[in-house]
Amino acid sequence: MTRTTVTVRPAEPSDLEAIMRIDEKLTAQTRKDYWRTRLDIAGLRPPWMSSVAEMDGRIVGFLFGWVGESEFGITGATGWIDMIGVDPAYRGRGVGQALVERFINGGRELRAIQKVATLIDLGQADVREFFTRLGFHHGPMIHMEKEIR
Numbered sequence: 001m002t003r004t005t006v007t008v009r010p011a012e013p014s015d016l017e018a019i020m021r022i023d024e025k026l027t028a029q030t031r032k033d034y035w036r037t038r039l040d041i042a043g044l045r046p047p048w049m050s051s052v053a054e055m056d057g058r059i060v061g062f063l064f065g066w067v068g069e070s071e072f073g074i075t076g077a078t079g080w081i082d083m084i085g086v087d088p089a090y091r092g093r094g095v096g097q098a099l100v101e102r103f104i105n106g107g108r109e110l111r112a113i114q115k116v117a118t119l120i121d122l123g124q125a126d127v128r129e130f131f132t133r134l135g136f137h138h139g140p141m142i143h144m145e146k147e148i149r
């Protein structure tokens, strides 16, 4: 597929509607309060941790992450990607890759991260394939949880 230019820049509060529109396509949910809070938090963090991607003059993807130091017993600084989403109409054109690269470059330059990690749903084969293509592999940890009633 053609790879037209993708631009990655810090997410801003005014990106709310565009991010919500993409999220609605991915999750079938409208989460205005959720995204407003996420963008408020993003404003408190370094700009490279929360990005949007633009193509053809419109927002076509987003990535939100943070950096942890020795969290979960992992030594050193680790960049965690907790949300990534690309508009289905713009997939396969390098948008997701550009978002991850921006996050890794920012983390390496500004926080000296030695690792980048994420949690994915094993049922989402596309997301798993994407991260595998970018050089991620299945790590040694497992996710544990318990319902609280």
Ligand SMILES: CC(C)(COP(=O)(O)OP(=O)(O)OC[C@H]1O[C@@H](n2cnc3c(N)ncnc32)[C@H](O)[C@@H]1OP(=O)(O)O)[C@@H](O)C(=O)NCCC(=O)NCCS
Binding pocket: 026, 082, 083, 084, 085, 086, 087, 090, 091, 092, 093, 094, 095, 096, 097, 098, 125, 126, 127, 129, 130, 131, 133, 134
């Ligand atoms: C996973 C996702 C981010 C990929 O974005 P994308 O912009 O299409 O990915 P890219 O075009 O940058 O692809 C990068 C590499 O991954 C590969 N890739 C991407 N999606 C793939 C898939 N479904 N199967 C196999 N490979 C895939 C590409 O072929 C490319 O490899 P190449 O450079 O060797 O050709 C996007 O499909 C998405 O947003 N999925 C839904 C995620 C979601 O549900 N988010 C909500 C919860 S966080």
